[in-house]
Amino acid sequence: MSTTKKLVLVGNGMAGIRTIEHILKLAPHAYEITVFGAEPHPNYNRIMLSSVLAGGTSIEDIVINDWSWYEDNGIQVYPGDPVIQIDANRKEVVSRNGVRATYDELIMATGSQAFMLPLPGADKEGVIGFRDIKDCETMMAASQTYRKAAVIGGGLLGLEAARGLLNLGMDVTVIHINGHLMDRNLDLPAGLMLQRELEEQGMKFLLNKHTEEITGKHRVKAIRFTDQTVLEADLVVMAVGIRPQVELARQAGLDVSRGVIVDDYMNTSIPGISAVGECAEHRGIAYGLVAPLYEQGMVLAKRLAGAATEGYEGSVTSTKLKVSGVDVFSAGQFKDSAGTRSIRIQDDVDGVYKKMVLKDGELIGAVLFGDTTDGASLFSLIKSGENISGREKEILLGVPSGSGSGSGPSIAERMASMPVDEIVCGCNGVTKAAIGDAVLNKGCNTLGAIKSCTKASASCGGCKPIVESLLVHYAGDAVGEQVKEGICGCTSYDRDEIVSQIKEMGLKTVKEVMNVLGWNEPEGCSKCRPSLNYYLGMIWPTEYEDERVSKFTNERYHANIQKDGTYSVIPRIYGGVTSPAELMKIAAVAEKYDVPMVKFTGGQRLDLLGVQKENLPKIWEELDMPSGFGYGKALRTVKTCVGNTFCRFGTQDSIEMGIRLEKKLDKMVAPAKVKLAVSGCPRNCAEATIKDLGVVAIDGAWELHVGGNGGVKVRAAELLCTVKTDAEVEEWTYAYLQYYRENARWNERTAAWIERVGLDHVKKALEDRDVRLALVERLELTLGRTVDPWKEIIDNEKLRKNFTPLADAQPTAH
Numbered sequence: 001m002s003t004t005k006k007l008v009l010v011g012n013g014m015a016g017i018r019t020i021e022h023i024l025k026l027a028p029h030a031y032e033i034t035v036f037g038a039e040p041h042p043n044y045n046r047i048m049l050s051s052v053l054a055g056g057t058s059i060e061d062i063v064i065n066d067w068s069w070y071e072d073n074g075i076q077v078y079p080g081d082p083v084i085q086i087d088a089n090r091k092e093v094v095s096r097n098g099v100r101a102t103y104d105e106l107i108m109a110t111g112s113q114a115f116m117l118p119l120p121g122a123d124k125e126g127v128i129g130f131r132d133i134k135d136c137e138t139m140m141a142a143s144q145t146y147r148k149a150a151v152i153g154g155g156l157l158g159l160e161a162a163r164g165l166l167n168l169g170m171d172v173t174v175i176h177i178n179g180h181l182m183d184r185n186l187d188l189p190a191g192l193m194l195q196r197e198l199e200e201q202g203m204k205f206l207l208n209k210h211t212e213e214i215t216g217k218h219r220v221k222a223i224r225f226t227d228q229t230v231l232e233a234d235l236v237v238m239a240v241g242i243r244p245q246v247e248l249a250r251q252a253g254l255d256v257s258r259g260v261i262v263d264d265y266m267n268t269s270i271p272g273i274s275a276v277g278e279c280a281e282h283r284g285i286a287y288g289l290v291a292p293l294y295e296q297g298m299v300l301a302k303r304l305a306g307a308a309t310e311g312y313e314g315s316v317t318s319t320k321l322k323v324s325g326v327d328v329f330s331a332g333q334f335k336d337s338a339g340t341r342s343i344r345i346q347d348d349v350d351g352v353y354k355k356m357v358l359k360d361g362e363l364i365g366a367v368l369f370g371d372t373t374d375g376a377s378l379f380s381l382i383k384s385g386e387n388i389s390g391r392e393k394e395i396l397l398g399v400p401s402g403s404g405s406g407s408g409p410s411i412a413e414r415m416a417s418m419p420v421d422e423i424v425c426g427c428n429g430v431t432k433a434a435i436g437d438a439v440l441n442k443g444c445n446t447l448g449a450i451k452s453c454t455k456a457s458a459s460c461g462g463c464k465p466i467v468e469s470l471l472v473h474y475a476g477d478a479v480g481e482q483v484k485e486g487i488c489g490c491t492s493y494d495r496d497e498i499v500s501q502i503k504e505m506g507l508k509t510v511k512e513v514m515n516v517l518g519w520n521e522p523e524g525c526s527k528c529r530p531s532l533n534y535y536l537g538m539i540w541p542t543e544y545e546d547e548r549v550s551k552f553t554n555e556r557y558h559a560n561i562q563k564d565g566t567y568s569v570i571p572r573i574y575g576g577v578t579s580p581a582e583l584m585k586i587a588a589v590a591e592k593y594d595v596p597m598v599k600f601t602g603g604q605r606l607d608l609l610g611v612q613k614e615n616l617p618k619i620w621e622e623l624d625m626p627s628g629f630g631y632g633k634a635l636r637t638v639k640t641c642v643g644n645t646f647c648r649f650g651t652q653d654s655i656e657m658g659i660r661l662e663k664k665l666d667k668m669v670a671p672a673k674v675k676l677a678v679s680g681c682p683r684n685c686a687e688a689t690i691k692d693l694g695v696v697a698i699d700g701a702w703e704l705h706v707g708g709n710g711g712v713k714v715r716a717a718e719l720l721c722t723v724k725t726d727a728e729v730e731e732w733t734y735a736y737l738q739y740y741r742e743n744a745r746w747n748e749r750t751a752a753w754i755e756r757v758g759l760d761h762v763k764k765a766l767e768d769r770d771v772r773l774a775l776v777e778r779l780e781l782t783l784g785r786t787v788d789p790w791k792e793i794i795d796n797e798k799l800r801k802n803f804t805p806l807a808d809a810q811p812t813a814h
């Protein structure tokens with residue numbers, strides 16, 4: 001007999017999903033789980049948005065659980081579809097898209113919103129908060145067009161935003177209401193040292209400044225302060241604090257103060273409804289950092305799984321500044337006050353500052369600047385409330401009391417003397433003992449392996465140096481030297497090693513690769529699964545069956561998921577050339593399915609935006625056109641100019657060439673998306689020199705340019721070769737693309753690949769005609785096996801079923 005109860009989670013963020021992860025471990029079959037998320041993305045690590053903004057980390061890299069995790073765990077998820085109403089009497093929630101879901105248990109985990117100062121002009125274009133992927137993307141896009149950025153708020157978040165904008169090439173000024181930076185976490189000396197360091201990095205500061213108005217017509221132009229001075233700015237980021245999202249809870253009748261009020265077991269004032277995370281208020285505190293929220297999540301999961309728990313008693317928090325290249329740590333009560341004593345050292349030469357605040361023999365707060373290695377141990381002393389009388393100097397300076405100064409213990413000595421129950425990773429609550437266990441008993445001999453096994457340093461990354469030191473401490477020198485990061489935390493193998501092992505050992509499935517190469521996580525993660533799927537398909541083009549479960553949503557549903565949870569459909573239109581009949585067909589389908597928007601894409605195709613998932617197969621069927629792969633790591637478009645067919649300047653037939661290339665390559669998958677263009681003369685109207693491969697006609701010949709990019713990081717393509725005939729254009733194009741397919745890393749655009757390996761290397765690799773022809777042959781072998789994904793789904797009842805909504809949570813509309 002099934003005793004499965006219904007659990008609904010409102011909020012697909014860090015605290016809510018962490019709770020679900022625990023429930024799945026403690027009581028895997030206890031609940032049928034439905035998740036509603038206002039954002040269109042799978043659950044991701046919000047902390048890492050700072051790193052995405054600063055560059056070096058992509059949005060895909062910060063996904064914690066990709067869509068296949070929801071599917072594999074039987075979780076019904078509604079991304080981009082916020083809950084707008086809770087009926088506590090009927091135990092039912094209703095979403096914006098009209099989905100109704102009943103529950104036995106409801107978890108509110110709606111997080112917070114960026115607090116926007118209610119200033120005149122705050123609603124102007126270009127004024128944003130820093131909270132989610134969308135804000136991050138807005139900032140990245142703004143940096144392409146605008147130069148001057150202002151960040152209001154000199155706290156942790158503001159400085160991380162400012163550092164990111166600086167990396168994006170903007171001129172950044174941070175405006176802070178107080179006299180020193182991060183005044184909620186740092187005292188004056190540390191705040192001043194931080195300011196000096198950041199000024200050296202190019203950041204500008206306006207301290208003690210009160211903003212009065214944001215000026216501009218539609219878009220922000222400047223900020224005016226109360227002292228009537230003005231700062232020009234065409235992007236303003238407000239990072240002045242957060243507000244728990246409690247409107248929905250309030251409407252449902254829950255007791256709300258600053259956050260939704262919860263007891264020690266995360267119960268709200270209405271039975272059957274719990275709250276966790278930043279939206280919850282426990283003993284008067286609504287926390288704004290991950291570690292306490294994860295502790296709350298554990299307690300809630302235990303209660304819902306029927307396991308014993310002592311309840312949540314509140315947390316002491318600590319803070320680290322990420323991405324600025326400056327080490328800052330702060331915890332507890334760091335300011336001096338009546339009854340406290342403090343010890344501090346300030347070394348302006350090396351830029352190091354350390355301070356401990358003591359009360360009645362106990363450590364109650366600490367600030368570290370420039371060297372934060374002791375952060376974890378100080379934090380653990382603050383939390384334990386241990387009496388450290390007589391050991392204060394030893395703890396801060398590393399020298400026994402009364403022995404004068406000294407160089408202090410080495411890192412190795414510090415690691416050895418660290419208590420085993422000390423929390424090393426605050427975000428995930430991982431102790432020194434857990435890391436020791438991973439290294440000594442579970443064979444984790446790399447940082448990546450420890451990360452995936454224990455989650456230590458998998459969030460903000462602030463504890464990475466200590467985790468690495470502990471790895472050396474436990475694994476010894478020999479293994480410590482081999483420390484190397486693999487393609488993700490699940491393996492220490494890099495891309496080239498994996499590819500050669502697959503070839504040498506004849507590995508044929510994702511699972512087989514993971515088993516044979518000893519993956520730390522048996523199921524892999526959102527980073528390695530799609531990459532293995534790609535490598536296997538590239539190596540075994542005729543045998544390998546593409547694994548749907550190893551792909552992200554867009555490629556699983558063969559359409560682009562949009563921010564409101566609907567999809568966009570782009571049929572293939574070769575070379576951007578269509579006909580009245582084809583246009584009428586597209587128009588008829590758009591009308592029939594009430595497609596809210598039809599738009600030309602940047603690549604000269606038509607995009608039907610706002611399509612419901614269940615309508616996708618019907619639309620594809622009625623369009624009766626191939627997929628334009630507008631969503632995939634695949635050939636997107638071959639953009640063409642008018643060429644000599646109509647244009648007065650054209651020397652060659654760019655349309656014919658574009659269509660020919662696109663017809664050949666239209667189902668080609670690749671490590672990343674690939675865009676081509678063909679221009680009929682050097683005027684280059686198809687903008688071929690910012691494409692992955694651009695063909696430009698010159699008098700009596702064609703030039704092939706490669707490695708261009710018009711996206712976030714604009715890069716002009718470089719000249720690969722000049723050829724005379726159309727056949728040579730094809731030969732070089734296909735050989736080049738196959739060489740890229742075979743040698744680039746998963747997710748690496750051609751621009752990044754060329755920068756990494758160098759154009760000369762590629763030129764040399766392709767100079768021999770036999771090599772080129774062999775590459776073309778291998779590409780043709782792959783292309784010969786490809787099928788159109790839309791057609792495949794239309795013709796297969798089982799695949800088609802994936803698009804039908806589940807019966808128990810049906811949309812009310814139609």
Ligand SMILES: Cc1cc2nc3c(=O)[nH]c(=O)nc-3n(C[C@H](O)[C@H](O)[C@H](O)COP(=O)(O)OP(=O)(O)OC[C@H]3O[C@@H](n4cnc5c(N)ncnc54)[C@H](O)[C@@H]3O)c2cc1C
Binds near residue numbers: 131
């Ligand atoms: C740039 C940045 C850097 C940060 N750095 C750190 C750091 O270094 N260390 C640290 O500890 N913390 C950091 N934080 C804070 C940390 O990210 C948050 O504390 C944490 O994400 C809160 O988790 P949560 O689940 O409560 O909320 P969230 O992760 O915000 O999740 C809540 C989700 O609920 C959704 N939602 C809201 N209303 C509804 C609705 N009605 N229906 C459906 N869904 C809804 C929201 O869209 C959101 O996706 C940082 C935050 C940001 C923005």
Ligand code: SF4
Binds near residue numbers: 644
């Ligand atoms: S690139 Fe040359 S041929 Fe093509 S449209 Fe422009 S001017 Fe005409």
